[in-house]
Amino acid sequence: xxxxSILFLYFFLPVFMGIYGLAKPKHRAKALALxxxxxxxxxxxxxxxxxAVSGICAYIGGxxxxxxxxxxxKSGAAMIICAAVNAAMLVFFSYSGxxxxxxxxxxxxxxxxxxxxxxxxxxxxxxxISYCADIYRGSLEPDIKFSxxxxxxxxxxxxxxxxxxxxxxxxxxxxxxxxxxxxxxxGILLFMFGLFEKTAVSDRLGFLWKDMTSAGAESxxxxxxxLGLLIFGFWFYFxxxxxxxxARGFALMLGFELKPNFKLPFTxxxxxxxxxxxxxxxxxxxxxxxxxxxxxxxxxxxxxSAKLLLCxxxxxxxxxxxxxxxxxxxxxxxxxxxxxxxxxxxxRIPSAVRFIMTQLSVLLSWSVLSGxxxxxxxxxxxALFRLEAVSGGDTVWYWLKSSxxxxxxxxxxxxxxxxxxxxxxxxxxxxxISFSKPMIILALLILCTAFMVSGNGKAAFAF
Amino acid sequence: xxxxxxxxxxFLFFAFxxxxxxxxxxxxxxxxxxxxxxxxxxxxxxxxxVYSRFPLKSNFKALYSSVLIGTGQNRLGKVYVDNDRLIExxxxxxxxxxxxxxxxxxxxxxxxxxxxxxxMLVPTASGIYKSQLPSFASAVDQQKLIDDIxxxxxxxxxxxxxxxPLFSARDDYIYFRTDSRxxxxxxxxxxxxxxxxxxxxxxxxxNYDIEYADRSFYGNLYKKTFYGGVSAxxxxxxxxxxxSYVTGTEGYKDEQKxxxxxxxxxxxxxxxxxYGIFLNGDTYKKYTVSTSxxxxxxxxxxxxxxxxxxxxxxTPHYSSITLVDLGKLDGEALGDVVDIDGFDQIMFxxxxxxxxxxxxxxxxxxxx
Numbered sequence: 001x002x003x004x005s006i007l008f009l010y011f012f013l014p015v016f017m018g019i020y021g022l023a024k025p026k027h028r029a030k031a032l033a034l035x036x037x038x039x040x041x042x043x044x045x046x047x048x049x050x051x052a053v054s055g056i057c058a059y060i061g062g063x064x065x066x067x068x069x070x071x072x073x074k075s076g077a078a079m080i081i082c083a084a085v086n087a088a089m090l091v092f093f094s095y096s097g098x099x100x101x102x103x104x105x106x107x108x109x110x111x112x113x114x115x116x117x118x119x120x121x122x123x124x125x126x127x128x129i130s131y132c133a134d135i136y137r138g139s140l141e142p143d144i145k146f147s148x149x150x151x152x153x154x155x156x157x158x159x160x161x162x163x164x165x166x167x168x169x170x171x172x173x174x175x176x177x178x179x180x181x182x183x184x185x186x187g188i189l190l191f192m193f194g195l196f197e198k199t200a201v202s203d204r205l206g207f208l209w210k211d212m213t214s215a216g217a218e219s220x221x222x223x224x225x226x227l228g229l230l231i232f233g234f235w236f237y238f239x240x241x242x243x244x245x246x247a248r249g250f251a252l253m254l255g256f257e258l259k260p261n262f263k264l265p266f267t268x269x270x271x272x273x274x275x276x277x278x279x280x281x282x283x284x285x286x287x288x289x290x291x292x293x294x295x296x297x298x299x300x301x302x303x304x305s306a307k308l309l310l311c312x313x314x315x316x317x318x319x320x321x322x323x324x325x326x327x328x329x330x331x332x333x334x335x336x337x338x339x340x341x342x343x344x345x346x347x348r349i350p351s352a353v354r355f356i357m358t359q360l361s362v363l364l365s366w367s368v369l370s371g372x373x374x375x376x377x378x379x380x381x382x383a384l385f386r387l388e389a390v391s392g393g394d395t396v397w398y399w400l401k402s403s404x405x406x407x408x409x410x411x412x413x414x415x416x417x418x419x420x421x422x423x424x425x426x427x428x429x430x431x432x433i434s435f436s437k438p439m440i441i442l443a444l445l446i447l448c449t450a451f452m453v454s455g456n457g458k459a460a461f462a463f
Numbered sequence: 464x465x466x467x468x469x470x471x472x473x474f475l476f477f478a479f480x481x482x483x484x485x486x487x488x489x490x491x492x493x494x495x496x497x498x499x500x501x502x503x504x505x506x507x508x509x510x511x512x513v514y515s516r517f518p519l520k521s522n523f524k525a526l527y528s529s530v531l532i533g534t535g536q537n538r539l540g541k542v543y544v545d546n547d548r549l550i551e552x553x554x555x556x557x558x559x560x561x562x563x564x565x566x567x568x569x570x571x572x573x574x575x576x577x578x579x580x581x582x583m584l585v586p587t588a589s590g591i592y593k594s595q596l597p598s599f600a601s602a603v604d605q606q607k608l609i610d611d612i613x614x615x616x617x618x619x620x621x622x623x624x625x626x627x628p629l630f631s632a633r634d635d636y637i638y639f640r641t642d643s644r645x646x647x648x649x650x651x652x653x654x655x656x657x658x659x660x661x662x663x664x665x666x667x668x669x670n671y672d673i674e675y676a677d678r679s680f681y682g683n684l685y686k687k688t689f690y691g692g693v694s695a696x697x698x699x700x701x702x703x704x705x706x707s708y709v710t711g712t713e714g715y716k717d718e719q720k721x722x723x724x725x726x727x728x729x730x731x732x733x734x735x736x737x738y739g740i741f742l743n744g745d746t747y748k749k750y751t752v753s754t755s756x757x758x759x760x761x762x763x764x765x766x767x768x769x770x771x772x773x774x775x776x777x778t779p780h781y782s783s784i785t786l787v788d789l790g791k792l793d794g795e796a797l798g799d800v801v802d803i804d805g806f807d808q809i810m811f812x813x814x815x816x817x818x819x820x821x822x823x824x825x826x827x828x829x830x831x
Contacts, residue, residue: 006517043506181470184469395598445479
C-alpha cells in the first residue's frame, strides 16, 4: 500500500489513526509495529520475513554489541554481521526482478526473477544498521523494549521511501507518543500538501516525460530534449519531495516530529550545497555510516575522494540497482570533487553565474538517470547536443504548451517563495493560516482524490 | 481559537474520509465496467473493487479533466482531447498476440476451403487523424499495421480496404466525437467502397432517410474522462425509403433466444450505451438477421463491435446475416454455434485496435 492511493487515504489511515488514538500512549509503539506489519504484508506477506529479520537483527545485535562493548573484536563482529545481513537484504529484495540493466542481472549475465520484493526494505535496513552502529559507537544505549526497536526499524511513515530517521530522534516520543490537535491538523496539512505534490505534480510530470520520450531519443529534437530534462529533474525531485512531505505529515499525526528531508536544492549555488539539501537524511546516513567509518588517514585527499565516491556509489545503489543510478550518483560526486578542487577559482565568479553553472550541471546530471540502460542514456545525451536537430517546430510548442503551467508551478514550489509567504502570513496579527487551514485541507483532499481516482489507477512509487 | 480551528480541520478531514469509505463499502453498487486492476490476487480484487465503487467518481473525473485541460494538457489517460473530439490513444501492439490471431485465422481458412473468406480491419480515429496528433497519441501507424496483417493472412482470404475510404471521408462525421467507434456515415463510406468486392452494387445514399435517433449521445470515451468540453454526438440510423429488408432477427444469449423485427433497438436510447441501438450492442454470442432477399447469399460475420453499424447496410444484399461474437462464447468453438460450411461468405470484421488486443481467435478452430 502506498500513501498516494485511495485505499491508504480513505481506509487504512482513518482506521489506523482510530486504533492508534484509542490505544494508551504506552501501547502506541505496538500499534505502530502492527501497522508496519500490515503495510508490508499487504504488498507481499513474504516481506514480513525480511521485516522481522531486520528488526530482530537490530534488537539482538544492539544488545550483543552493547554487552561486548569492552571487547571490540566481538562487538565489531556482531556489528559486521548485522550490517551484512541488512545490506544483503537491501541489495536483493528491493525489487523482485532484475534485468541486465541492473548490476545483479549484469553480474549473473541473465535476467533474474526473485519470488518477491520486500516493501520498505530500502528504509528499514538502513534503520537497523543505524541503530546498531550508534550503539557500537557508544552514542546510544540499546532499548530493552522490542516493540520500540521494531517500530523504529519499521517506522511506518518512512516505509515508502524515507526519510531515514535515527533512533535518537524518535526514542523519547516512542515510549509514549502524544497526539495533540495542533500536531494532528499540521500533520494532515503537510500530508495533503505532499499528496498534492505526488499526484498533481510528480505524476503529471512523469506522464509528460513518458509521452515525450515514447518515440525514442533518436527522433527527439534538441529543444524538446532539454525541456524533457527539466521535466525529468522536477519529476525526480517532486516524487521524493511529495513522499517525504507525506511521511513527515503522517509522522506528525502520530506524534513524531521529523526533520525536513529537502531544503530547496534548486536554489543552491554550489553542487555540494545541492547534494546536502537533496534527500538530506539519506546523504547524512551515508556520511555518518560509510564515510565516517574509515577513520585512518583523515587528511589524505585521495582517500577522502575515494570515500566520497564509495558513498556516492552506495547512495546510487539505494535509489536503484540499475547502473545508471550509480553513474548518476558518482557523476554528482565527481562534480563535488571538481568543485572543491577548483574552490579558489570558483570563489571569484559572481554568485549569479555560479548559480547558473551549478543548476546547469545538475540539469545535465539528470540525463545520466534518464535512460534505463547505458545505451538509451547515451542516446539521450547525444540528443541534447545534436545541433542539426534544432527545429523550432510544432512539436516543441506542443510540449511547451502542455508543460508550461506545470513547470511554472514546479518553479514556484521549488523556490523560497512558499517559505517566505508562510513566514509573512505568520507575522500578521490575524492568524490567516489557522483560519484557512480547514478550507485548504478540504480543497486539497478533493483535488487529490480527483487525481487519485482518475490519474493513476495503479498508484506506485515511480523510482 | 487556534485550537478550535485545529479541531475543525481534523474533524473535517476524518469526517470526509470516513464518510466516503463507508459509502464505498455500503452504499455503492459495483459498476459493470472492468475493474481497473486485472490482478486476480485478493489485493488486486480489493483495489479494483474500491476504485469501481468509489462514490462521485464521475464528478472527480470531471474535475480532473477540467484541471488538466485548463493547464494546457491534452491527454487524459488513454484519451487524447483534440479540439472538439476525444480520441483513444493507440500506442502499442502486442506482436505475439497478433501473430497468434493471424495463424488461427489462417488455420480456419485451411479447414474451410470452399467458403469465400473476407477480412476487414477498420482503422480507429487515431489512425485516420494521425497527422493532427502528437506522435505519442498515434504511435502505431495503423495503415502500415493493417497492410502488414493483410499481407500475413492466407492469400485466398480477400482483404477489404477500409483505410482509404475513411481517409477520403475524414472531413465527414465518420467517428463519434465522444466514443471510440465509428458512425453510420463511416460505415457507409467503407460499405460503398468495398461492397463491389463482395459481388454487389452499393445502395446509393439517396435511397436512405437519415434519421436522427439521438442528439445527446455521450459515448465510452466521455465516460472515461467526463470531460464536458466536447459537444454531444448524434446517433444516425439509415432507413431504406422502400422499407426495411429485415424480416426478423434472433439473438442468442446464454441459452436464451431473443427475437425482434428490426436491427435497430430504440430501447437502447434509454440505456447507458446508446450505440446499442445497432443490433442491441455486443449483447449476443450469436445474432441472425433474416431478410426478404430470398435469392441472396448467406453471410457469416465473425464480429468486433465495429460490425454493429455496418450490418444494417448489408441487409439489402443477403438472405441472412449471422454474427458471432467470439468473446461471448462460453467454452464453445465457432463450429458449435453455427454450421460454418453452410455459409456462402465469411467475413472477419474488427477495428484494428480490438483485433490487436483480441485473444479469442483460437475459438475459430477449437473449444476454449
